[in-house]
Amino acid sequence: METITKMIVINSSKLLPSDVAIKLYESKAEVMVKETCFGVMVSGERDIVDSLLLEIRKLDPYGIFIKERGFAPGEPYRCRATRRGGAKPGFHNLENDDKLLPHIASALKALDRGEIPIQKKQTKKLNIDKFKEIIKESEVL
């Protein structure tokens, strides 16, 4: 069986990482749970983790985002504890994605309401002939 690690990133006003961690413990599934500043990491066999996270997502479908992680929690080559502190590699990417999560959450809500967003008019590139005209007009004789 393949052992995987998944990250649960929480961007919710009604859910804390500790709430998710408690729910995971309550399930009594054979997984390793680590609470972090951004959410929770869950490590275990793929089938167990996938089915468990399907249930966890229901706690706040718009506030929970999940992705797989290559390294297990506490991996000595990645963990800050053994690398003299500092951000772990991957944190900056997560930080970047995290800024967008409130927008993605509201977009998912809009999608569930059946809203169809209006396509913004894209600004066309300047025509080459028009550009040539502008150059001619601005030439100082």
Add this chain to the structure above:
Amino acid sequence: MKVFIYPTNSLILSDLVERFGHEPLAIMQEIGKKVRTQGLDSPPMNMTPEDPKFGLKYAAVEVPSGVRGRMSLFDPLLSKAEAAIIVIEPVISFGCMGCARTNELVNFLLRGKKIPLLKLDYPTNEEDAKMFVYKISEFLKSLKPAEDKK
């Protein structure tokens, strides 16, 4: 359906693909396979001198080993890809995605694969995000649903 995502370490894309019932092909799966094998020869990623040789499938020997090493990681994902979602010019690329030449090559290979492809701009505000999620949902709905994992 197996959907390749670019940037392949994106939380948002990986989550959306899974949310809409498909299997995201993300680099984390490949890194996980590498670091979970018994005995780390070359920590932290366990990229050994053998890996750039696998990358020769895609790039010539004079191409930097960084590109070839990355291509050896991308190879299983590219070969499995049945559809792809590409975000054009993501804000920043880190880690395995931090090589512009590899990214260009990956995009080129995806375009050549003749698979359903969705190209999007990176959202910066709520309106853009709504369009971003809507387009992804419509694209994923148009694909066949993922087979149940055994």
